[in-house]
Amino acid sequence: MKKKDIFYYTKRKIIAISVSIVFVCLLIFAVITQILYQSKVFNDIDKQLIRQEHIILTMPPVVFNGNMPRFADELFFRNPMPIVQEFIVVVYGEETVQFISPNPYFNGENFPYILNASEGEIQKIRYKDHDFRGIRFKLNGYDIEIFKNVDSELQSINQLRNSITIGLISLIVIAVLLSAILASRILKPVRENYDKQVFFVQDASHEMRTPLAVIKGKLEILANSWDVNIDSNFEHISKIMSEVVGLEKLNNNLLLLTKENIDLNISVTKVSLSTFIEGIGDFYCDLAELQNKEFQVIKPEEEIILQWDYDKVKQIMVILLENAFKYTRDDGKIFVSFKDEGKYIRIIVKDNGIGIKEEEQERIFDRFFRSSDVRAKNISGSGIGLSLLKSISKSLKITVKFTSKYGEGTEFKLLVPKVMK
Ligand SMILES: Nc1ncnc2c1ncn2[C@@H]1O[C@H](COP(=O)(O)OP(=O)(O)O)[C@@H](O)[C@H]1O
Ligand SMILES: [Mg+2]
Structure with a gap:
């Protein structure tokens, strides 16, 4: 109200x-x-x-x-x-x-x-x-x-004055009606944005509540056991650490998300596709080795020069790869392919992970949405990644599609223009 x-x-x-x-x-x-x-x-x-x-x-x-x-x-x-x-x-x-x-x-x-x-x-x-x-x-x-x-x-002068007065009153009534309509129109987007901001702040504070409660609880335990050896409290401390790391990440993503909404400027540079792939591939090869997962990248043999907003496309890839690694089990297989399609590069990121239930699929791009499974399994995350991906890909005119089968895996398909404007 x-x-x-x-x-x-x-x-x-x-x-x-x-x-x-x-x-x-x-x-x-x-x-x-x-x-x-x-x-x-x-x-x-x-x-x-x-x-x-x-x-x-x-x-x-x-x-x-x-x-x-x-x-x-x-x-x-x-x-x-x-x-x-x-x-x-x-x-x-x-x-x-x-x-x-x-x-x-x-x-x-x-x-x-x-x-x-x-x-x-x-x-x-x-x-x-x-x-x-x-x-x-x-x-x-x-x-x-x-x-x-x-x-x-x-x-006749009086008559003219009367007609002018009547005309004036009718025009003022019309002006009031028109400006009321106009004002509602002008205020509509403002109101929508205002509502969005309100929801955003509500959601963000809601997301922070749980980790903060965990940290508080653990700290209380620690405060009451000051004479006990730190080793025996390691479990609590590590829980606090992981919650703090989660909050830190949430905080970074929140900043990115607000920035993304305000600043949709793109900065285009020339980059070759293989340089781009190397820039992200190496890190995930190491991660795959560490987690004992299979990671495969397929790319075109010929050299392709692109005019891309390097950082933003990379951000999209990181969001998808991070999810693919996070939402696969130990025997996870993650497959990435880049394909030349004329004016576009088709990128596919595929995993054989936990998948997404059909009824939850349409919500995965919503801000702060995380599937019930993921929440139940306590897999860390804030539900911001894909909404960030959505707003970045909109500004870069990248089409994003995905298919997923619960318990079998997920596949994201991107169509990225070679030349961004
Ligand atoms: N590769 C995937 N496999 C299974 N579920 C996924 C995958 N990618 C995204 N999801 C689902 O979409 C939700 C939103 O993803 P995202 O926005 O990246 O947030 P977060 O990863 O922080 O939870 C995830 O919580 C998860 O439920
Ligand atoms: Mg994510």
């Missing part, structure tokens, strides 16, 4: 970060769209107001019945009227309203008063729940105001 929590918070963090990024981007987009639209709409209206101002200012004088009419009346007499209908014109002079163009919003007694505003400047006016933009200027001693109602424009 605890480890799930770690990922729960990480997942939440990933979601929060990605959604915030999306949110900020969308918000900036929304604000810019809104501002651009709004200023476009009002700019157009303001331009029209200024054009109307210009038209009035540049009207040629009209002579009516030989007289110059009052300026305010002039607007009536002109045909067509110079003012577009959607604009409202108020003419103010001699302290009274002289003229106000017909409109549904206000009359001579009730109209927005912008006489205090500076000349030629666009004003925003709210009057009895209606919104206007207006401009004021002077002509022939009159104050003239032109208004335009902007209710419908404001309504």
Whole structure:
């Protein structure tokens, strides 16, 4: 449960970060769209107001019945009227309203008063729940105001804002869902690796428990028999020694195993097959003599030059040969052959040892797996060799197959590329 929590918070963090990024981007987009639209709409209206101002200012004088009419009346007499209908014109002079163009919003007694505003400047006016933009200027001693109602424009701006808000909310919901899916995907391999590490540490500590318990027990016996001759305790001491050697080996293999998982770099060198075989063969010939076992190596007669990661292929051979020697009885026969197969070298390591029960065969490459027989017989080992072999051969593209018959023997077949990349 605890480890799930770690990922729960990480997942939440990933979601929060990605959604915030999306949110900020969308918000900036929304604000810019809104501002651009709004200023476009009002700019157009303001331009029209200024054009109307210009038209009035540049009207040629009209002579009516030989007289110059009052300026305010002039607007009536002109045909067509110079003012577009959607604009409202108020003419103010001699302290009274002289003229106000017909409109549904206000009359001579009730109209927005912008006489205090500076000349030629666009004003925003709210009057009895209606919104206007207006401009004021002077002509022939009159104050003239032109208004335009902007209710419908404001309504469409509001509509746009609402649509953007709804869009923003839906996109954020989608972003949350997508980032949740994304976070689970990203975390999947991390979680798997984490689980593997946990199992690895659990298995490793489990493997160490037995030898440590044995060592502790033996040491306790020794501690309680300090006055006894060391010879009579030889058995305990040698048991301790062998357990310590086992632990040491386990420790080395654990290091190799973790290294193998992290560092899969291969270093390729040119090497001849016979040099390679000599490098491993000699040691096992001696061992075979020592253990009274038969050890036979067959190799091609012609010289074959290989581009191999020497150390890693050797490590594989050592793992297989060590097992072959360990899991054969005194009359053991171990047979190794190297065969040229075009792009590959086929290597066979065969023994007539204890074999592996069929039901256990699929597990022999698992980390720390050791057959029940081997454990029962107390044959030393840590169950790491073949899992190490598996990860090395995967990185070197070596195919590994094996057959085994319980009580009769085991045969490993490797197909090793001559040129490694
Ligand atoms: N040549 C073999 N003959 C019989 N059993 C084998 C052989 N090679 C491997 N095994 C089985 O596979 C298990 C795993 O081998 P390995 O990973 O090398 O671990 P270890 O040798 O330390 O037990 C061994 O414990 C043994 O049960
Ligand atoms: Mg082994």
